[in-house]
Amino acid sequence: MDYEEPQFFRVMQYAARADRDVVDMVSGNPDWDPPEGLRDGLRDYAEADAGDYQYPPSVGLAGLRDAIAARRGVDRNRVLVTNGAGEANHLAMTGGLHYFDGTEVLLTDPVYPYYAGRANFLGADRSFVPVAEDNRLRPADVRAAASEETAVIVVNSPNNPTGAVYDADAMAEFAAIAEENEALLVSDEVYDHFDFSGRFASALDADSPNVVATNSFSKTMAITGFRVGYAVFPPEDGPTGELLERARTQHMLTNVTGSRPAQYAVLRALKTTPPDYYAACRRRLERRVDAFCDALAEAGAAYNRPEGGFYVLARFPDFPGTFENVYELIDEAGVAGMPGEAFGESRSDWIRFALVTPRVDEAAARLAAYFE
Amino acid sequence: MDYEEPQFFRVMQYAARADRDVVDMVSGNPDWDPPEGLRDGLRDYAEADAGDYQYPPSVGLAGLRDAIAARRGVDRNRVLVTNGAGEANHLAMTGGLHYFDGTEVLLTDPVYPYYAGRANFLGADRSFVPVAEDNRLRPADVRAAASEETAVIVVNSPNNPTGAVYDADAMAEFAAIAEENEALLVSDEVYDHFDFSGRFASALDADSPNVVATNSFSKTMAITGFRVGYAVFPPEDGPTGELLERARTQHMLTNVTGSRPAQYAVLRALKTTPPDYYAACRRRLERRVDAFCDALAEAGAAYNRPEGGFYVLARFPDFPGTFENVYELIDEAGVAGMPGEAFGESRSDWIRFALVTPRVDEAAARLAAYFE
Structure with missing residues (x-):
């Protein structure tokens, strides 16, 4: 198959x-604690009335949608709570392919493999736009690649695996390209709390009827297993309002609704978590980025310093990002990363390291020693 | 649209x-307490390590799959934990339509509207087999309706809305019909703990490579909002092994995985809940069935005495199961049911009442008084 998990698993x-001991820098699971409010929410929910254990609204708990709508500055009606960003992206991509005429999904290279796998599963044609040398996707390159065949354009900022962050101008351009080509821009923004650059902008700021923004609390609250995400669709009374209506139906017929204990706990955490929590998470990651990048420099590796998110791509001299080389690093250096070839062609010389381990320093030292 | 919720909602x-005060007999939400072990599971999970808040395996927590596999007498590998029976049915139906040549989904009339809505959403042709006078689906009628056009046959036992329970012979026949027509039998068994007849048999007993059984803990544990269900697919090394492989991929690309707090709590409840809990729930429903059916008899109504599940279909003299009449019952009798016409044609003279309210006696008295 053509998606991430089996490769992850491999x-x-x-x-x-x-x-031997191996530092896991493969998975994207945060290694820090969730907000205390999340645990409080679970504690309370354990004592809730039996009625609170029954179906939440298919579109999500009203309070949760309110909190999301307030944060994103949109009408609550546009918010669909999903089973993680995975389902949000799934609904958006299938919706775009159904609504617009084209059959093509435009992706970036390197690509988060789920996007490519999903497009393939849905029978779409896939086209990949390589990112520039600085890891950012150039709007001009997207415009050149887009055509009337294009139904969906997927962007991800902060980016997995490159760490690129797209600013408001870039996002507005992507949205404009979607409009020009009668396509849907799907903007996956799950790492938005981990923007180190200060330049992050949501695609929603483009205020376009051709944009769906997706997100989740998986990374922000360190709860990848809870599966609480959401999509913000264009307004129902706008020219593309059908997208929202159909997504609601598809969500209902696929999942009925999301899991209520998880939604309840997330809502509590949203209400009670101070900004310090998110700032501390960001600072922790910044420290790890600094330490890891410094060590990579010492090891003579090329690397991207991520503008956001928690992945670092590194390229070691004469050591391309193949599965074979990744296995060698596991055996000989005791550090596990993801081979760049798993993300496409443009970064196949690179290896992705996820900084979601307290052992970043140790991993960096091991890599430096190995490549010395 | 063509599925249940908007009609429910209406x-x-x-x-x-x-x-005025209205007894709600519309929704299918159990009104009793979940097992105490479920709450214990939530309490423990609130204190769990941060690592336990991360992605469970896409196919579900290993212990949960073990417990399900043991209960169903199948290999764990065949069990896919899903976001409720809704997703299980979705995966099974889409899988059958993809794998087999036909484009038709064979449903019963009356039908649980989600099945019909899903088939419609998936672009399948739908064909409805009316149940017999006794509310049971006759294998001979299914055989007569099935053809090489048939890709999926959906049965539900104990049945919503008729209360029929299919025995081992009927299930074996349904499976054989699926085999004869190169189709998939999808057997939704979510009410299996509420079998009053003693004749319930799972479609898995037919031991057929053309059967997927679906289930959930929503009704059994009174947790419709948790979204923990499962599908048991044919063995991966059998002639239809591709069904399982594809369902795993579709599940991964749609939802990534299910919600872990809910799976964790259900697993705890499965391990700790004594048989008494389930028996008490069944007895409670039996008492309600008796009381409600007695009152219907007094009111001069025809009714089905359910063999299982928690719905009663009733037919009042010169009072067909239209939305209009249901609204009249709400306003004039203070009892809300679902119009039979929402379930198809064959029971459009009937009204469905869900016995998941402690006010069954009161509702019965109100109906008796109204039709006196």
């Missing part, structure tokens, strides 16, 4: 079988 | 606006 299983 | 919203 590497993680290899690391688990290794005859 | 009736529930009408009832909520009514200028």
